[in-house]
Amino acid sequence: MTERTAAASHVGRVRSNNQDSGYAGTHLFVVADGMGGHAGGDVASALAIQAIAQTDARFDTAEEARDALEQALLTANGELAETVFEHPELTGMGTTVSGLVRVGERMALAHIGDSRIYLLRDGEFTQVTKDHTFVQRLVDSGRITPEEAAEHPRRSVLMRVLGDVDISPEIDTDVLETMPGDRWLLCSDGLSGYVDDERIAEILTENADAEAAVDALIQASLDNGAPDNVTVLVVGVDDDESSGVSSPIMVGSAAKPLSFRPVEEKRASKSLPQLLLHPLKPTPDPEDEHFEPESEEFLRELIAEDRRRKIRRRVTWSVGLVLIISLIAAALTAGYQWTQTRFFVGEVDGRVAIFQGVQQNAGPIPLSSVYQETSIDLMALTPFSRNAVEQTISADDLIDALAIIERLRREAER
Numbered sequence: 001m002t003e004r005t006a007a008a009s010h011v012g013r014v015r016s017n018n019q020d021s022g023y024a025g026t027h028l029f030v031v032a033d034g035m036g037g038h039a040g041g042d043v044a045s046a047l048a049i050q051a052i053a054q055t056d057a058r059f060d061t062a063e064e065a066r067d068a069l070e071q072a073l074l075t076a077n078g079e080l081a082e083t084v085f086e087h088p089e090l091t092g093m094g095t096t097v098s099g100l101v102r103v104g105e106r107m108a109l110a111h112i113g114d115s116r117i118y119l120l121r122d123g124e125f126t127q128v129t130k131d132h133t134f135v136q137r138l139v140d141s142g143r144i145t146p147e148e149a150a151e152h153p154r155r156s157v158l159m160r161v162l163g164d165v166d167i168s169p170e171i172d173t174d175v176l177e178t179m180p181g182d183r184w185l186l187c188s189d190g191l192s193g194y195v196d197d198e199r200i201a202e203i204l205t206e207n208a209d210a211e212a213a214v215d216a217l218i219q220a221s222l223d224n225g226a227p228d229n230v231t232v233l234v235v236g237v238d239d240d241e242s243s244g245v246s247s248p249i250m251v252g253s254a255a256k257p258l259s260f261r262p263v264e265e266k267r268a269s270k271s272l273p274q275l276l277l278h279p280l281k282p283t284p285d286p287e288d289e290h291f292e293p294e295s296e297e298f299l300r301e302l303i304a305e306d307r308r309r310k311i312r313r314r315v316t317w318s319v320g321l322v323l324i325i326s327l328i329a330a331a332l333t334a335g336y337q338w339t340q341t342r343f344f345v346g347e348v349d350g351r352v353a354i355f356q357g358v359q360q361n362a363g364p365i366p367l368s369s370v371y372q373e374t375s376i377d378l379m380a381l382t383p384f385s386r387n388a389v390e391q392t393i394s395a396d397d398l399i400d401a402l403a404i405i406e407r408l409r410r411e412a413e414r
């Protein structure tokens with residue numbers, strides 16, 4: 001029998017532990033990508049998924065489901081902050097969450113972070129969620145292109161997550177129509193960061209069975225090195241009221257018992273000011289490059305870094321351009337100077353004259369000027385000489401030009 005819905009999570013080829021979690025139930029489908037050093041990431045995503053799994057229920061309307069889902073994310077955020085208070089060694093942990101609740105022909109959605117939800121409908125594959133990343137913000141403000149974003153050294157820096165940083169994080173919510181034949185894909189950036197959208201759509205299309213599709217997608221990420229944990233959910237919509245699985249599936253770190261140990265002595269020494277300050281005071285873990293809390297100072301530094309990169313690139317270009325222009329100018333100057341060592345004989349207002357320069361012009365720029373006018377009337381010359389002067393007579397140098405003038409003067413006086 002073909003499965004319409006399936007979920008799986010893989011640690012990947014590089015990481016030692018899986019910080020992703022996923023849940024596929026009766027009505028609810030959700031993925032979470034945890035982050036934070038000292039085993040914080042797996043705790044964060046597992047706690048969030050376990051809190052949000054409470055929302056796997058039948059709702060009368062999609063709007064109710066959406067509000068419940070949003071509330072579940074906020075509750076999870078509060079639980080994470082509380083856990084960090086209980087376990088200071090987990091400070092700085094956070095998690096993305098992207099979830100769907102199906103209510104008949106509608107999907108309620110809640111999303112924070114850079115995990116993604118896609119929809120495959122009638123062969124068209126669309127990203128439904130928007131990444132809450134630093135590079136997406138640069139794309140939105142027109143400072144870089146989506147292609148540059150995909151290669152950006154800071155592409156994994158998140159602007160929003162659930163965690164101990166913000167007491168009321170901004171969560172994207174939506175209600176979307178769905179119809180039989182739709183296939184929804186939920187994944188962590190371990191898939192979307194390493195397998196491009198076109199390939200993901202192909203694999204999904206090639207595998208009608210959800211379990212086969214999930215396996216093939218994870219395999220595609222592994223084939224590309226899978227430096228990160230990979231979590232994939234495929235949710236199929238048919239005529240049934242629900243897209244759910246027969247018994248709920250937990251994957252990734254949420255499927256295992258929580259691994260952190262309480263640190264009682266640290267808690268005992270915590271003073272009141274620390275307690276009050278704590279939820280607003282992020283402590284980034286330098287070893288974790290994925291999670292960067294949204295502190296104004298940090299963002300300013302990131303933007304400054306990006307600007308410096310841009311300026312460096314612009315300076316390199318400018319220096320190159322200036323060099324090329326200088327070379328061209330030098331060549332032109334040298335060329336012009338050479339033309340000014342040349343002389344020829346021509347006519348000005350019916351009289352013979354010596355010109356300095358060359359007969360040709362460089363576009364609109366004349367390369368010659370009258371050096372000396374004479375009183376020799378063109379009409380006094382033989383037709384042959386008159387014609388020669390009209391056509392101009394080249395001279396090797398000024399002395400040669402003066403000799404030509406002398407010859408013409410003698411001819412005119414005859």
Ligand code: CA
Pocket residue numbers: 033188189190228229
């Ligand atoms: Ca990840």
